[in-house]
Amino acid sequence: MREIIMDAEQIEASYKKVGEEISEDLKNEEKRPIFLCVMKGAMTFLIGMMKYVKIPVIVDYIHISSYEGTSTTGKVTLLKDMTFDPKDRTIVIVEDVVDTGLSISYLKNYLWNKYKPKDIKVAVFVDKQARRQCNLKLDYVGKVMTVDKYIVGNGFDYNEIGRNIPYVFTPSDEDFKRWDALLAKDPSSKNK
Numbered sequence: 001m002r003e004i005i006m007d008a009e010q011i012e013a014s015y016k017k018v019g020e021e022i023s024e025d026l027k028n029e030e031k032r033p034i035f036l037c038v039m040k041g042a043m044t045f046l047i048g049m050m051k052y053v054k055i056p057v058i059v060d061y062i063h064i065s066s067y068e069g070t071s072t073t074g075k076v077t078l079l080k081d082m083t084f085d086p087k088d089r090t091i092v093i094v095e096d097v098v099d100t101g102l103s104i105s106y107l108k109n110y111l112w113n114k115y116k117p118k119d120i121k122v123a124v125f126v127d128k129q130a131r132r133q134c135n136l137k138l139d140y141v142g143k144v145m146t147v148d149k150y151i152v153g154n155g156f157d158y159n160e161i162g163r164n165i166p167y168v169f170t171p172s173d174e175d176f177k178r179w180d181a182l183l184a185k186d187p188s189s190k191n192k
Contacts (some may be wrong), residue, residue, distance in 0.1 A: 003125075006143060006168040009011040011048065011154055014142030018123055019098060021140050025121075026090060029091040032056045036119075038107070038149040041096035043140070044155030044163065049094070057092075060084045066103045076106040086117035095124045096155050097147075099131035113179065118192055127167070139156025142143065159183055 006014070025031050035057050037046045046059070061078035091111060098104050108120050122141035130148040145151075152158050152175075153165035161179045162171075171179075 002172050003149070004167055004169045005149070005151055005170060006154070008166050011135050011145070011168065014125065015045070015048040016052045018125075018140045018142050020054075021050075021054075022092060022121075022123060023052070023054040026092075026141075027055055028054060029055070029090055031089045031118075032058050032084050033086055034058045034060050034082070034094050034173070035094050035123075036111075037061040038093060038095045038103075039080070041155045041157065041163070042094045042125070045096050045123075047141075049084055049123070057083055058089075062107070064103060064107060076103050078110070082111075082115075084129045086115045090113075090119040091117045092140075093120065093122045095122065097128055097151070098122070098124045098136065099124045099128040100133040101136040102133060104136060105134050113169045116141070125155070 019123050020100055033055075035046065037043060037059065039061050040063070045164040047124060060082045061080070062078070062082045064076055064078055068074045093104065093107060095104060103120055107121070111117060111120055122137070124143040126145055127138055127141045127143070128145045128148060130146055150172045151168050152167045152171050153163035156162045158171065158176070158179055161182065
């Protein structure tokens, strides 16, 4: 049976909370901060949150991969780097979910070492604390999950299925069976 984790109203409230916190925190920046969206899952979070950001920003994206199906691989792969030069700017990494923390740790280290920005902050839609494997500071959090559950909807997917569902939920066994049958008919839609 599906369990709703966040309905549309709760999702919107988390967008508002994070957008307002960032606006207040970074309102005195000399240069526009760069909102670095981690593709693909964080697109929905970024778009929803931006309605509540009241400061000028630059939006860029980076594409990393660490998931296969419902499990993290433990290995982070950089698929596309950022475009804008963050010299003397704060980067706000915009991520859909932080679970083990390995991807965000990798990304922060990569950005510090390659670009040496003024600062790096992390905005995350869902913080899955039960899966954390490393010490990690998250600056802006939409929702904290203390129980480890796989989630789909509102940007979260299962092999590219479910990102467009307007709420966040834990899929049922029937959902997975139906999606696996769909993927078997259309193998090109699976994550690579």
